[in-house]
Amino acid sequence: MKIGIIGIGNVGLQVLKDIQLNEKINNFLSIEKILVRNKDKYFKILESEFGSKSLLLEKLTDNFNNFINSDIDTVIELIGGSDPAKDYVISALSSGKNVVTANKEIIASSIEELTSLAHSKKVKIRFEAAVGAGIPLLEVLIDMLKQNNISKITGIINGTSNYILSSMYYSNKSFDESLIEAQNLGFAESDPTNDIGGFDAMYKVCILGSIAFGAKVPIESVSVKGIENLSQKDIKYSRELGFVIKLLAVTENKSSKIYSNVAPYLVPENHPLAKVSDNYNAVEINGDLIGNLWLQGQGAGKLSTTSAVIGDLVGIEKNTSGNLMLDQKKLNFLSDDETIGKKYIRLNVEDKFGVLEKIAGIFSNNKVSIASVIQKEVDNKGLADLVIMTHESLGSNLNNALVEIGRLEFIQENPTTYEIYEL
Ligand SMILES: NC(=O)c1ccc[n+]([C@@H]2O[C@H](COP(=O)([O-])OP(=O)(O)OC[C@H]3O[C@@H](n4cnc5c(N)ncnc54)[C@H](OP(=O)(O)O)[C@@H]3O)[C@@H](O)[C@H]2O)c1
Incomplete structure (x- = not known):
């Protein structure tokens, strides 16, 4: 597999290292091109990581045309955000290349368009890392759909919020103190709006719902309420009543109408979701045959995310994972x-x-x-x-x-x- 990688930040650099050094995969995956914005900066980074004789130094380019027209069959997109990531992914699929991406925003907003483009071009698009990082959630969900109808998915899918809520619950800290602690430990970004406002979980629940219910669950159909106004009072009162407050993302089929919600929920303290602490993610999937399926693990971090990205590459190369194709049908949605x-x-x-x-x-x-x-x-x-x-x-x-x-x-x-x- 001849790979071109776009973006070698936190995750991209780890993916590069793994492809170079992991003996389980480096005999059939090879990096052919690396697209960056600033060649000098990344030349120095690659030189210090892989040495001045590394062949990777010759693979750097800052020109997208040069990148996309090179001899690559699979593109890994790891820059995040929608612009220019979406254009890059469309261009890669249109020119007959497989795509692996960790980008929840473009998948949530364009899942139908991107999967049908891949289908029409007879190539594959995989995005396991976009939800729950290394937890093999999407693969399991797609596999379950062969024989199950999914009625509901409930998850803790934002590690930053879960860390803050755990700190408020277990250490009795205020929201602001817990946020600063999460930032100091690298669990929250300097601008935490996407995480604490529930938007990161909103993108992810759209992806889960779209796969589970076979057609696009648009962002506009999701009710979103973050944790930013949560006070220690509510943590305390709900604890006295036997509950733990968690930011849950729920997508559910209620009598053929889809209800998707991201909000702080009071979860009974003896429920497994109440016990998912710190930056961990967990998802419960309800299928009619399988019953309740439970997946839990590291929902972020460069190693865990790299595991999902490499897993997608191996799935494409060995043709072990199915091609997701959504119906063009329009789902009906329920409001709050x-x-x-x-x-x-x-x-x-x-x-x-x-x-x-x-x-x-x-x-x-x-x-x-x-x-x-x-x-x-x-x-x-x-x-x-x-x-x-x-x-x-x-x-x-x-x-x-x-x-x-x-x-x-x-x-x-x-x-x-x-x-x-x-x-
Ligand atoms: N980190 C995680 O734990 C995690 C977990 C799950 C999913 N993800 C997803 O993985 C993706 C990458 O995340 P990350 O943590 O690695 O982000 P990051 O550390 O911010 O890295 C992004 C990289 O993309 C580069 N970049 C931005 N725009 C570019 C462009 N137009 N052309 C070429 N390079 C460009 C940046 O380079 P500059 O130096 O030029 O800015 C930077 O090196 C995102 O979609 C993210 O949501 C991350």
Whole structure:
């Protein structure tokens, strides 16, 4: 297999090393071209990694035409982002080359287009590293689909958020302290928006849903709520109730409509997802024949990601993994308003007569049934937190109730709500 690699950053350099040094693969994989933006910078990096006599130094180019027209049959794209990565991948497939990429953004937004282009050009595109890095999730999912209907996938698929939530839960740290800790340890980027805002998990859940349900699950169909506003109070109150808060990504087929959600969920503390800590990822897949399948491992890191990239190359070379082809059909989707679920609600209220009755009345008028209410201690300003757990209720009913409650004069801040994960 004659390989051209685009981008030799954190993952790309590790992939290069593995292809050069791993005896299991270096007899049939060979690097023919390396596309970078700055040749001088990467000449020095390759020289220091592989020595001044390394043949890799001659393979560097900063010219895409020169790269794509060279004698390569497979392109590895490891630059990330959508521009110019998507154009590069389209160009590689169009010119009859296989593609391996770790790029969740372009796969989530263009999975249909890219897989059908590969199919029409009789080449392959693989992207195992785009979800869960080295965990062989997509391969297992595609394999299961041969005989199973998938009803639901639930996962912790963002290691950064999971690290922060673990630190808040186990070390009682604030969100900000936990974020700084994650950044210092290299688990969070200097701009963590994509991770803590839930967008990284959103891309990944689109890929999982598209594969599981056989047609594109677009980004716009996913409800997204990050962990950035999570307070230590909610971690504490939910712990007292027997829950651990986790950023879950869920994609589910509910009576032939797809519901996909990325949000902090209260997970019962004895559920396996509650025990997935630090930067680990875990995914549960529900299939009609296989039942619940559980995969867990390192969802990020250059070694784990390299394992997935090399696995994809070997799969293409040895023709061991199937070609993914999505239906052109359009799926139907459910919004938050149309879904039924249980919620945790925290209200900060003035501690005075009639408050509870008023709130209960609004929930009741909107057909939201309350499972329990706990009033926390009153602070020195005469304010108290009310923690309300609801029974199953329709999203639109709950949202209407919360809008009404938010307008009450004795409510001190906007209601805080989180999903409760149901087994
Ligand atoms: N790191 C992980 O743990 C992990 C896990 C799963 C998936 N991934 C995915 O793997 C991919 C690579 O991640 P990474 O961590 O290796 O990123 P990275 O360390 O930021 O490396 C990206 C590399 O791409 C180069 N690059 C950017 N634009 C380019 C262009 N137009 N032409 C040529 N080179 C270009 C950059 O070079 P410059 O020096 O010129 O900027 C840099 O060397 C991303 O899609 C990421 O989402 C990463």
